[in-house]
Amino acid sequence: MAKIRFASYLLALAIILSACAKSHADPPTIGDYSSDDITETEIIYKKYDSTYSADTFSVRKIDALRGRRDTFIRGADISLFPAICESGGYYRNSHGEKEPICKILSDSGVNAVRIRLFQTYTSPAGTPCGRLDISRVIGMIREAGQYGLKVILDLHYSDTWADPGHQSIPWAWRNFSYDEVKNAVYEYTRDVLNEIKTNGLYIDYIQTGNEINNGMIYPHGYIDWNSRDESFDRLTGLLEQSSKAVREVFPECLIIIHTANALSRWTNENDWGSAELFYYQELDKRGLDYDIVGASFYTFEDDTPVSYISEIIDMYSDAVNKPVMIMETSYAYTYEWNEWTDNVFYRDKELAEYPVSFQGQSNLLLDIIEETASAKNGSGIGVCWWGGEWIPNADADMLTPWANQALFTYEGIATPTLSVFKNCLPD
Numbered sequence: 001m002a003k004i005r006f007a008s009y010l011l012a013l014a015i016i017l018s019a020c021a022k023s024h025a026d027p028p029t030i031g032d033y034s035s036d037d038i039t040e041t042e043i044i045y046k047k048y049d050s051t052y053s054a055d056t057f058s059v060r061k062i063d064a065l066r067g068r069r070d071t072f073i074r075g076a077d078i079s080l081f082p083a084i085c086e087s088g089g090y091y092r093n094s095h096g097e098k099e100p101i102c103k104i105l106s107d108s109g110v111n112a113v114r115i116r117l118f119q120t121y122t123s124p125a126g127t128p129c130g131r132l133d134i135s136r137v138i139g140m141i142r143e144a145g146q147y148g149l150k151v152i153l154d155l156h157y158s159d160t161w162a163d164p165g166h167q168s169i170p171w172a173w174r175n176f177s178y179d180e181v182k183n184a185v186y187e188y189t190r191d192v193l194n195e196i197k198t199n200g201l202y203i204d205y206i207q208t209g210n211e212i213n214n215g216m217i218y219p220h221g222y223i224d225w226n227s228r229d230e231s232f233d234r235l236t237g238l239l240e241q242s243s244k245a246v247r248e249v250f251p252e253c254l255i256i257i258h259t260a261n262a263l264s265r266w267t268n269e270n271d272w273g274s275a276e277l278f279y280y281q282e283l284d285k286r287g288l289d290y291d292i293v294g295a296s297f298y299t300f301e302d303d304t305p306v307s308y309i310s311e312i313i314d315m316y317s318d319a320v321n322k323p324v325m326i327m328e329t330s331y332a333y334t335y336e337w338n339e340w341t342d343n344v345f346y347r348d349k350e351l352a353e354y355p356v357s358f359q360g361q362s363n364l365l366l367d368i369i370e371e372t373a374s375a376k377n378g379s380g381i382g383v384c385w386w387g388g389e390w391i392p393n394a395d396a397d398m399l400t401p402w403a404n405q406a407l408f409t410y411e412g413i414a415t416p417t418l419s420v421f422k423n424c425l426p427d
Contacts, residue, residue: 038096041413048334048409049357057359057416059423060366064373066426072373073325073382074421075112075152076105076407078144080129081389082136089393094414101389102147104414109422112150114327114384115140116210119159119188123171126159134195141201152205152256152327152384153196155189155242157217162210164260167218178234181220182241189245197249206253207294207327208242211260213276228282236286243289257283258294258327263312265304274312280320292381293320296328297368300349306364309371310380317379324379328386329368330405333361333417338410340392341403358416361405365420388418 038044045052065072081091081101091101094108105113118132130136141151156162159170169176173184189208196203209216215223215231221238223231239257246253257280264275280293293316299306313324332345335356347356354360365385372380388407390400403410407418 038092038411038413041094041096044409044411044413045358045416048336052358052416054416057362059362059420061426062366062370062373062424063426064370065424068373068378069425070111071381073112073150073152073384074110074369075114075150075382075384076110076388076421077114077116077154077328077384077386078102078105078140078389079114079116079132079154082139083129083131084389084391084393086131087393089391089412091389091391091408091412092414094416094419096413100143100147102143102149105418106147106149107422108414108418109420109425110149110418111421112152112204112382112384113140113144114152114154114386115144116154116156117192118156119170120172121159123159125168125171125174127161129161134192138196138199138201141196141203142199145201150204151202152207153192153203154207154210154258154327155192156210157185157188157208162212162216164211164213167212167214167216167221169217169220173217176220178220178237181217182237185217185238186241186245189242190249193245193249203250203253205256205292205325206246206250207256207258208239208246208290210258211296212257213259213261213279232282232286236283236288239283239288239290247289254291255289256292256294256325256327257288257290258296260296261302262293262295262316262324263297263304263309263326264302265308265312274315277315277319280316280322284320291322293322293324294327295324296386297326298329299354299364299368300331300345300351306367306371309368310375313372313375313380317375317377322379323381324372324375325382325384326368326372327384329365329383330386330388330402331361331364332356332404333358333415334404336404336410338392340399341410342399342401343404344401345405361415362417362420365417366424369420369424 093099093104117137158168215221215235221235259276262276266275316324350356354364369383387402390402391408392400392403
């Protein structure tokens with residue numbers, strides 16, 4: 001009898017462990033959907049947005065895109081999708097059918113994808129988020145090409161996230177002098193691009209640095225505002241090495257200098273203007289070789305109204321003769337949460353003109369695209385959505401703060417907002 005009880009105990013324990021393993025191996029869902037395909041997509045949409053109805057959801061045409069179907073970038077960052085899929089995640093089209101994410105994006109009207117690369121995410125200074133190494137980047141570029149998508153490569157020149165508050169030097173360069181870092185920037189950029197080229201692939205755009213308002217690769221490229229001229233000399237020296245490598249390997253690839261606040265406004269009693277126009281003027285004074293001004297535009301974090309976008313882009317066109325692309329934007333469609341989310345968009349960030357819903361999210365995207373496309377002389381050349389692929393999953397390294405701003409539901413189903421990229425195009 002004791003043996004039977006012990007065997008029963010082992011069986012029960014095995015079942016419990018199996019269930020626990022499954023709960024942490026399968027992507028979390030709102031609702032219990034276990035089949036490969038999900039047919040009740042509208043029911044799922046209503047779980048996130050009770051106001052949603054396929055009969056009333058609408059996307060207007062943007063006349064400023066007429067004749068620009070191929071040239072105006074309608075982009076989405078996909079950097080995390082390989083790691084999400086490796087961790088058991090998946091993506092589905094709006095009908096609930098599993099498909100490759102690049103196919104879903106292409107079918108939805110996206111014509112470009114943005115992909116970031118950390119230098120060595122496994123270093124002591126690195127972050128595992130996305131496991132962003134060159135092999136995964138090449139895989140993403142290859143898949144994008146299969147579905148006719150252009151590629152924007154985003155080099156962070158860091159082993160971890162690079163942004164206005166974090167521009168950590170790669171661990172391997174930590175003891176380098178400024179001149180050694182300059183040479184390392186050139187060699188690293190060249191080697192990355194040559195590896196892409198050796199694999200028979202190509203990129204259309206490249207960001208040489210990510211949100212570098214305050215410089216990059218600290219301390220060597222840090223902008224000290226008390227010694228502005230010297231700081232911009234040093235920063236430009238680093239960026240020149242990036243540009244040199246790009247022109248050698250992919251001469252036709254367009255170089256983007258990306259700052260977070262290029263479209264933010266400053267104001268005083270009598271005037272207003274771009275918060276960072278001077279930044280690009282400083283680079284131009286030093287003759288930096290680049291092609292595009294890149295900007296982040298998170299209207300819920302910035303007091304700059306969407307309606308200012310075209311006027312600010314016009315300023316860049318006049319002052320530095322460069323087009324502008326919005327490299328990052330996003331907004332929430334829900335306040336839903338689950339154990340794998342840590343959403344940074346919460347109720348205090350909601351804007352009255354853009355209710356947190358699929359329609360509100362879509363309307364914001366439409367307005368940003370329209371404002372960008374309406375800049376004079378075609379100088380607003382594209383808009384990219386950030387974090388659209390960042391759905392929650394069971395990988396502890398992938399706890400997502402962006403799930404409620406994605407272009408896929410937590411189950412990986414394409415949201416109604418994703419249709420904006422195609423349905424905004426004039427007939």
